[in-house]
Amino acid sequence: RIPTRAHNSAQFIHYTSRLSTEVHSFAPLIKLSNKLIDPKMKLRISSSVLASTLLSLASRSDGAAFVGTDGRGVGYARPTTSLRFTEWEDAGTDSSSSTRPVDPSKSIQSYLTAPEPAVSKSNLDGTVLVSGFANDRDRPDQRIFDLLNDEEGSSFSFDRIVAFVDDVKFAKKRLISRTARYSGLLNKLDFEEGVGVLPTVEQLAGVKHWVAHAGSDLSLVSQIGELVKMAPDVENVSVLLTGVAGEDAYQSEEAVKALSDAGKTFTVVALGDETDDVAEGTHPYAVAEFGTKVGKLPEGSTFSRDEGLRLVAECLGLECASNRALAFAEVRDVNATETKLIVGLREAGYEWSQELEHMIDGGIEKYDAACKDYEKEHVTDGEADWMARADEKLKKAMKEEEEAQKRREAEWLEKREVAMEAERIQMEEGHAEWA
DSSP: OOOOOTTTTTHHHHHHHHHHHHHEEEHHHHHHHHHHHOOOOOOOOHHHHHHHHHHHHHHHHTGGOOOEEEEEEEEEEOOOOOOOHHHHHHOOOOOGGOOOOOTTTTTTTHHHOOOOOOOOTOEEEEEEEEESOOOOOOOOOOHHHHHHSSSSSEEEEEEEEEESSOOOOHHHHHOOHHHHHHHHHTTTEEEOOOSSSSSSTGTTTTTTTEHHHHHHOOHHHHHHHHHHHHHOOEEEEEEEOOTTTTOOHHHHHHHHHHHHTOOSSEEEESEEEEEEESSSTSEEEEEEETTTTTTOOOOOOOEHHHHHHHHHHHHHHBBBEEEEEEEEEEOOOOSSHHHHHHHHHHHTOHHHHHHHHHHHHHHHHHOOOHHHHHHHHHHHHHHHHHHHHHHHHHHHHHHHHHHHHHHHHHHHHHHHHHHHHHHHHHHHHHHHOOO
């Protein structure tokens, strides 16, 4: 960023020194330096020398490459003014026409599009019943109710949120709080008491949506399928399974099949062991089809409890999650594709529903395909030959180094044996002299 010629020379020198420290990070300098330097000369040019050369060229155009405009053709130096090398090399040429597509594997933001609203289901109103929560005396479980009550950050517009619990008096103590009062949850919250972990068909009368926590019991998924099949009012079900790491793929598939045979819209979210030690959004995640070999969660895998609640609530409303059984696993590898993509989505401003929709809709597969397409279309034969030569050169150097290392080890061993032999002879002579 350089001031216009209207600024004094002291400022110009100051900005020139700043450019000299940052100019090495601009890839187009390679192309420009090839024009300034004889390729036969093997010279090392510092960034300050190169910057001075570039500035001298820019002065011929009155520094036009560094100057912004205020819409009236008047040059001024603004904080966001950027150095545009293409305007130097060919004044009057549109820089965008000579810009080469960016490799998505190097810059994920070049691959991502602007976030658009996630596609939600059209019937997210009426009554939603929540079962399997607010029964544990060690935690309040209010988080899931807050998520379902959030009309500003989601597409939910429920009239009633019914908590199906085994002890209404205890559940009220847990859920009726200051937060519930201020958020408007108390205006919708209702309670239904039952003797089992699942409601009866009669208790599902008037219920349009159902969020169920089945724990690690796959048989409950089948029972939920049987119940919603007999409950005509239920249209949409979202089931949370936790602690199902290592479960047999066949048994998981059978449980999901029983739910799908009910003929209602459903989503199953399968996780490892729940943990309160990891906050929501701490780690990226991988998504796979639950009930398949690929979707089998590894033994001992864990998942954030709050994030699991977020997932089961979001999947209740997302169209892309309809009639899907999804296994989510935390990804701790910072170099994994899931990490790169999810971090990129969050940096690009994607909200939870948008991020989840992108990942469920084959985000990893599409990104990998984009990287392969770029490599196929934009890696020229010359670049491929250069890469092959560089790879061959590297292999040769590694082989030579390995052989040199072996020679050094052999020489060391030989010297060591000679030294040991000399020491042995000296000891024998000493023993003989002593004797």
